[in-house]
Amino acid sequence: MLKSLEKNLPKIVLAPAVGLISWFVYGFVLWTCYISFTNSKILPKYELWGVGQYVKLWASRKWLIAVDNLLIFTALFLIICIVLGIILAIFLDQKIRAEGVLRTIYLYPMALSFIVTGTAWKWILNPSLGIQKMFIDWGFENFTFDWLVNREMAIYTIVIAGVWQSAGFVMALFLAGLRSVEDEIVKAAKIDGAGLFTVYWKILIPMMRPVFFTSFVILVHISIKSYDLIVALTQGGPGISTTMPALYMTQTAFHKSQVGLSAASAMMMFMAVAAVIIPYLYSELRRENAS
Amino acid sequence: MQANTSASSYKQLEQKSKLTNMFLRWFLYFVLILFASYFIFPLYVMVVTSLKTMEEIRQGTLLTWPSALNFESWAVAWGGRGYGAGDTFLRPYFWNSIKMVVPAVFFSTFIGAMAGYVLTKWRFKGDQWIFLFLLFGCFIPFQAILLPMARTLGVLGISNSILGLIVVHTVYGIPFTTLFFRNYYVSIPTELVKAARIDGAGFFKIFFKILLPISAPIIVVTVIWQFTQIWNDFLFGSTFSFGEAAPIQVALNNMVLSSTSVKEYNVDMASAIIAGIPTLIVYVLAGKYFIRGLTSGAVKG
Numbered sequence: 001m002l003k004s005l006e007k008n009l010p011k012i013v014l015a016p017a018v019g020l021i022s023w024f025v026y027g028f029v030l031w032t033c034y035i036s037f038t039n040s041k042i043l044p045k046y047e048l049w050g051v052g053q054y055v056k057l058w059a060s061r062k063w064l065i066a067v068d069n070l071l072i073f074t075a076l077f078l079i080i081c082i083v084l085g086i087i088l089a090i091f092l093d094q095k096i097r098a099e100g101v102l103r104t105i106y107l108y109p110m111a112l113s114f115i116v117t118g119t120a121w122k123w124i125l126n127p128s129l130g131i132q133k134m135f136i137d138w139g140f141e142n143f144t145f146d147w148l149v150n151r152e153m154a155i156y157t158i159v160i161a162g163v164w165q166s167a168g169f170v171m172a173l174f175l176a177g178l179r180s181v182e183d184e185i186v187k188a189a190k191i192d193g194a195g196l197f198t199v200y201w202k203i204l205i206p207m208m209r210p211v212f213f214t215s216f217v218i219l220v221h222i223s224i225k226s227y228d229l230i231v232a233l234t235q236g237g238p239g240i241s242t243t244m245p246a247l248y249m250t251q252t253a254f255h256k257s258q259v260g261l262s263a264a265s266a267m268m269m270f271m272a273v274a275a276v277i278i279p280y281l282y283s284e285l286r287r288e289n290a291s
Numbered sequence: 292m293q294a295n296t297s298a299s300s301y302k303q304l305e306q307k308s309k310l311t312n313m314f315l316r317w318f319l320y321f322v323l324i325l326f327a328s329y330f331i332f333p334l335y336v337m338v339v340t341s342l343k344t345m346e347e348i349r350q351g352t353l354l355t356w357p358s359a360l361n362f363e364s365w366a367v368a369w370g371g372r373g374y375g376a377g378d379t380f381l382r383p384y385f386w387n388s389i390k391m392v393v394p395a396v397f398f399s400t401f402i403g404a405m406a407g408y409v410l411t412k413w414r415f416k417g418d419q420w421i422f423l424f425l426l427f428g429c430f431i432p433f434q435a436i437l438l439p440m441a442r443t444l445g446v447l448g449i450s451n452s453i454l455g456l457i458v459v460h461t462v463y464g465i466p467f468t469t470l471f472f473r474n475y476y477v478s479i480p481t482e483l484v485k486a487a488r489i490d491g492a493g494f495f496k497i498f499f500k501i502l503l504p505i506s507a508p509i510i511v512v513t514v515i516w517q518f519t520q521i522w523n524d525f526l527f528g529s530t531f532s533f534g535e536a537a538p539i540q541v542a543l544n545n546m547v548l549s550s551t552s553v554k555e556y557n558v559d560m561a562s563a564i565i566a567g568i569p570t571l572i573v574y575v576l577a578g579k580y581f582i583r584g585l586t587s588g589a590v591k592g
Contacts, residue, residue, distance in 0.1 A: 010413035
C-alpha cells in the first residue's frame with residue numbers, strides 16, 4: 001500500500017494541476033460550446049437549439065462591426081509593431097551608447113496595465129485639452145485631431161495606444177534573436193564584401209523567421225483578446241464604432257443577458273485563437289523534438 | 292607611381308566612408324531618441340498633469356511644466372476628500388489587489404513548480420501530452436470560460452469576493468507557471484536526481500534539497516510574471532467583482548469613467564500612476580527577469 005503510494009507520488013502531485021485545468025479550461029470551454037447551441041437568455045437552458053445563435057450572431061450589425069474592427073486593428077497593430085520592433089532592434093544592435101536606458105524606455109509600457117495605458121492616452125487624445133490644444137496653442141490654429149470622438153477614426157486611437165504598449169516587446173524579441181546569431185556569419189559576409197545593409201537585408205532578417213512567427217502569434221493573440229484597452233479608451237464608442245469581439249461578448253452576456261448569443265461569440269473567438277495557436281504549438285513541439 | 296595613386300584614392304575612400312559613417316551614427320541616434328520620446332511622452336504627461344491644478348491644466352498644454360509641485364491630486368486619488376457623494380478613492384482597492392495578488396501568486400507558483408518538477412524529473416509515458424494539455428491553457432481566450440466561471444463562483448458562494456478572484460487567478464496562472472518551471476528544470480541534468488534516488492532520497496527530499504536551492508532565478512521570473520499579470524488584470528476583476536471587492540484596475544476605470552462632476556484630469560492621472568506604480572517598480576528593479584519571463588512565456592512551447 002505504502003509502496004504503491006510512493007510509486008505513484010509524482011502522479012498524485014501532478015494531479016491537482018491536471019484536474020484544475022481539465023475542469024476550469026477544457027470543461028468550461030465545452031460548457032460554453034454546448035450553451036452556444038441552446039437558446040439561453042438570462043439563465044442557461046440545456047435543450048439544444050441548433051445553430052440559431054450563430055445565425056443570429058453573423059446577422060448582427062454590431063458583431064460585423066466588431067469583426068471589421070478586429071481585422072483593421074490586427075492588421076495595423078501587427079505591421080506597425082513588427083516594423084517598429086525590427087527597426088529599433090537593428091538600430092540598438094549597433095553598439096549604441098546608453099543601450100540599456102533606451103531598451104528600458106522602449107519596454108516599460110509592457111509593465112503597465114491596459115487600463116492605465118488607456119487612461120493616459122484618453123487624456124492625451126481628448127480634443128479639448130490634449131494634443132489638439134497643444135498644437136493650437138503652438139500657433140497651428142486650424143489643427144484638428146479629434147480621432148477619439150470621430151466615428152471613422154476612433155479605431156486608430158486604439159492602434160496608437162496598442163502599438164505604444166507592445167512594440168517594445170517585439171523589439172526585445174528581435175534583439176534577442178539578432179544577438180543569438182553567430183558573429184562568424186556576419187564576419188564572413190563582411191569579408192566577402194557585403195555592406196551592413198546587405199548583411200541585414202539578405203542574411204540576418206531572413207534568419208529571424210522564427211522570431212517573425214512568434215511575434216505574429218503573440219500579437220494576433222493579444223489583438224483577438226483585446227478588451228481592457230477599448231474599455232478604458234473608448235468604451236466601444238463613439239456609438240458602437242470601436243466595438244471588438246471581446247467587448248461584444250461581455251456586453252451581450254452581462255448587460256443584455258443573452259447568454260446563448262454571447263457563448264456563440266466566445267466560441268468564434270476561441271476558434272480564431274485556436275487557428276493561430278495550434279499550428280504554432282505543433283511547430284514548436286516538432287522543433288523541440290528535432291533538437 | 293601606380294602604388295601611390297591607389298594609396299591616395301584609398302585614403303579618399305576611407306575619408307568618405309568615415310563621413311558617411313558619422314552621418315549614419317547621427318541618424319541612428321536621432322531615430323532612437325525620436326522613438327524614445329514617443330514611448331516616454333505619455334509617462335511624462337501623466338506625471339506632469341498629476342502635479343498641476345485644474346486651472347493650470349486649462350491654461351497650459353500637455354507639455355507645460357507645473358508652476359509648483361502640487362501633490363494634492365495624489366492625496367485625493369489615494370485617500371479621497373473626505374466629503375461629498377461619490378467620494379471614491381483608491382486606497383481600499385489597492386489593498387484588495389494586494390490581498391488578491393499575494394496568495395494567488397504563491398499558490399500558482401507552487402503548483403507550477405511541482406508540475407514542472409514531475410514533468411521533467413519523474414517522467415512517465417505520455418508526459419509530453421500532459422504538458423501540451425496544460426500548455427494550451429496559456430492561450431485560450433478567457434471569454435470562452437467567463438460564463439461558466441461566473442456560475443461556478445456563484446455556486447461556491449464566492450462570487451464578488453477577493454477569495455473568488457484568488458481562485459480564478461491561481462487556476463489560470465497554472466499553465467504559465469508550469470511552462471516556466473518545466474522549461475527551467477528540463478535543462479538541469481537528470482543525473483543529479485538519479486544519483487540522489489540511488490542514495491535513497493524520496494520525491495520531496497529531492498525537490499527541496501536539490502532542485503529548490505537552484506531554482507531562485509526561475510522563481511523570480513515566475514513571481515514577477517504572475518504578479519504583473521494579476522495586478523494588471525481587468526477582465527476577471529470587472530466580471531467577477533464590483534463595489535467593495537473590486538481590485539485596483541477596476542476601481543481606476545470606475546473612477547475615470549464616473550462623470551458625476553467636473554472632470555479632474557489631474558486626479559485621474561494621479562490614480563493611473565498609483566495603479567501602475569507597483570508593476571513599474573518591479574520592472575525597473577528586476578527588468579532582466581521581467582523580460583526573461585515575457586520572452587520565455589511567449590516564445591517557448
